[in-house]
Amino acid sequence: MLWGVVQFPGSCDERDALHACGLNGEARLIWHEERDLGGVDAVVVPGGFSYGDYLRAGAIARFSPAMEAVAEFAAGGGAVLGICNGFQVLCEANLLPGALLLNDNLRFVCRQVDLIDAEGARLSIPAKHGEGRYWAPEEMLDAIEANGQVAFRYAPGQNPNGSARDIAGVSNEAGNVLGLMPHPEHAVDAMTGSTDGLRIFESVAAVAA
């Protein structure tokens, strides 16, 4: 299994993402100017501050050559995982529903949070972001809940940013594109407190297979 990790100017979590992917196969970086993904089986759009996050988080990265290639890859059923800024980029690119807004308390959040996945399992994953408040119109929220597209919610009482319905991560309708604000790539080694992030990479690998 070959993973590609997109790197924009301003990305900062691509090395941890490469490491996490490397635990489930081979992984290579894809520079933002590359229009060819080089035959990867899955793509990770990592965290950071792509292009400085000027204008809106993820708004400019969406137009990069690499993201054009990722959009085509996703349209063809390719497995795509967006983490934090990558989640914002995927929402801006309309590959995922909704948008990420400034945290309701205006504070940058950096803490370990518990997530509940669609099957009810609990995962301990670090979150670190200033613009992570998931928002979508009520009818869109109803639709993604009805379609089973809510992949992760913050555990009760742990919503760090005011996200609608405690949503921490969503998938697209087809289920091959997933985005979440917390960072599974920082939770793949017991040394840093949790290995629950591995399960998210494993599930993306299962979609890619």
Added chain:
Amino acid sequence: MATKARVLIRPKEGILDPQGKAVERALPALGFEGVGHVRVGRMVELEAEDPERLSELCEKLLANPLIEDFEIESIDGA
């Protein structure tokens, strides 16, 4: 000749605007009472050779139509 335009972008009604709330909360401490419904948006000034395409440009990049409304106004009246 390029047309000068000003684009006003604001959060849609009904979406919590924490920046506006923070400004609103700070005002009484400075002696400004009776100010409410503060909303903080963005203003972009630009010069466009093809003003017909400004709306498309706003929808694709300057604003996110899901969460923001925008208005385009011509500055030089051209």
